[in-house]
Amino acid sequence: MNKEFFKKTFKEKKLRMSHPRLLIYMELSQAKAPLSAQELYQCLTKKHKSIGLTSIYRSLELLESIGMVFKIPNGSNGRYKLCELEGHHHHIVCKSCGKVLELGLCEISGWSEKVMESTGFKITDHQLNFFGFCRECNLSKEEKGLEG
Amino acid sequence: MNKEFFKKTFKEKKLRMSHPRLLIYMELSQAKAPLSAQELYQCLTKKHKSIGLTSIYRSLELLESIGMVFKIPNGSNGRYKLCELEGHHHHIVCKSCGKVLELGLCEISGWSEKVMESTGFKITDHQLNFFGFCRECNLSKEEKGLEG
DNA sequence: TTTTAAATGAAAAAATTTTCAATTTTTTTT
DNA sequence: AAAAAAAATTGAAAATTTTTTCATTTAAAA
Numbered sequence: 001m002n003k004e005f006f007k008k009t010f011k012e013k014k015l016r017m018s019h020p021r022l023l024i025y026m027e028l029s030q031a032k033a034p035l036s037a038q039e040l041y042q043c044l045t046k047k048h049k050s051i052g053l054t055s056i057y058r059s060l061e062l063l064e065s066i067g068m069v070f071k072i073p074n075g076s077n078g079r080y081k082l083c084e085l086e087g088h089h090h091h092i093v094c095k096s097c098g099k100v101l102e103l104g105l106c107e108i109s110g111w112s113e114k115v116m117e118s119t120g121f122k123i124t125d126h127q128l129n130f131f132g133f134c135r136e137c138n139l140s141k142e143e144k145g146l147e148g
Numbered sequence: 149m150n151k152e153f154f155k156k157t158f159k160e161k162k163l164r165m166s167h168p169r170l171l172i173y174m175e176l177s178q179a180k181a182p183l184s185a186q187e188l189y190q191c192l193t194k195k196h197k198s199i200g201l202t203s204i205y206r207s208l209e210l211l212e213s214i215g216m217v218f219k220i221p222n223g224s225n226g227r228y229k230l231c232e233l234e235g236h237h238h239h240i241v242c243k244s245c246g247k248v249l250e251l252g253l254c255e256i257s258g259w260s261e262k263v264m265e266s267t268g269f270k271i272t273d274h275q276l277n278f279f280g281f282c283r284e285c286n287l288s289k290e291e292k293g294l295e296g
Numbered sequence: 297t298t299t300t301a302a303a304t305g306a307a308a309a310a311a312t313t314t315t316c317a318a319t320t321t322t323t324t325t326t
Numbered sequence: 327a328a329a330a331a332a333a334a335t336t337g338a339a340a341a342t343t344t345t346t347t348c349a350t351t352t353a354a355a356a
Binding site: 101 | 249259263268279
């Protein structure tokens with residue numbers, strides 16, 4: 001993920017490549033962990049990048065809506081992570097350490113068809129998140145005898 | 149959905165049946181449309197029910213976590229709807245009128261197994277929402293010639 | 297009834313959204 | 327290419343929503 005990908009995507013989707021949007025994209029692409037809006041604001045301000053907090057919220061919302069950024073649900077409130085996968089995909093979140101994994105394959109379409117038939121809805125999209133414990137957290141739980 | 153169901157569920161899950169929790173449950177069960185925390189606060193206050201706004205937020209979070217209440221994602225910000233279905237289920241949200249439908253069947257388990265094998269995660273739960281247009285909104289769109 | 301653990305609510309703090317004039321990006325026109 | 331026009335985005339301030347804190351109250355267990 002780099003500036004070229006950002007440009008390509010924004011061109012394709014006919015979105016404006018504004019300064020704040022690129023700043024946030026770049027900052028997230030360097031981040032080691034998911035960041036909140038406030039954290040982004042502080043990071044960028046420290047680096048003497050001029051940006052308003054309002055724009056951060058708005059840019060994050062946009063980037064999320066086009067699937068470039070994942071907003072981590074539950075727990076680590078309002079933190080955002082750049083997606084490595086292009087296009088439609090889903091996520092697994094570790095409830096213990098917060099690790100996020102991306103899943104490229106989506107197996108919803110068959111079910112989705114059935115739901116459309118039975119409900120009369122025209123389904124255009126969906127969101128799915130898995131929650132659980134990553135291998136590492138599972139192992140350390142077993143060591144501690146909290147399970148298994 | 150009634151007070152007895154509330155009691156039964158809270159007993160089973162060993163949760164405390166506090167006054168605010170029941171108040172919110174009852175209020176949502178009468179509501180014609182999904183309500184926000186603030187709207188609940190106003191409704192209850194008008195009816196001379198003593199409750200703090202903080203408790204509303206906390207109770208909604210609890211009720212959501214046990215699947216009794218659905219928090220509508222995107223759009224109609226932070227509005228909550230009582231679930232009619234008991235136990236695990238999913239939702240479809242109409243992007244036009246906001247209507248919410250519950251889906252009793254879940255067809256994730258097979259996929260979930262595969263994901264566990266391939267990732268090493270132990271998946272404990274998931275959340276899935278479908279989005280689209282309900283039959284009525286689809287029809288009116290066609291009338292207006294906005295779509296094929 | 298007493299004890300214990302958890303939930304409540306008022307106030308304060310923090311996060312998020314809205315408003316709207318000014319600025320920036322893109323498109324259109326020279 | 328450059329300038330002008332059109333359209334969308336920005337950001338400061340205000341408004342609103344949500345979360346945190348912590349002493350008090352309440353619910354369940356003993």
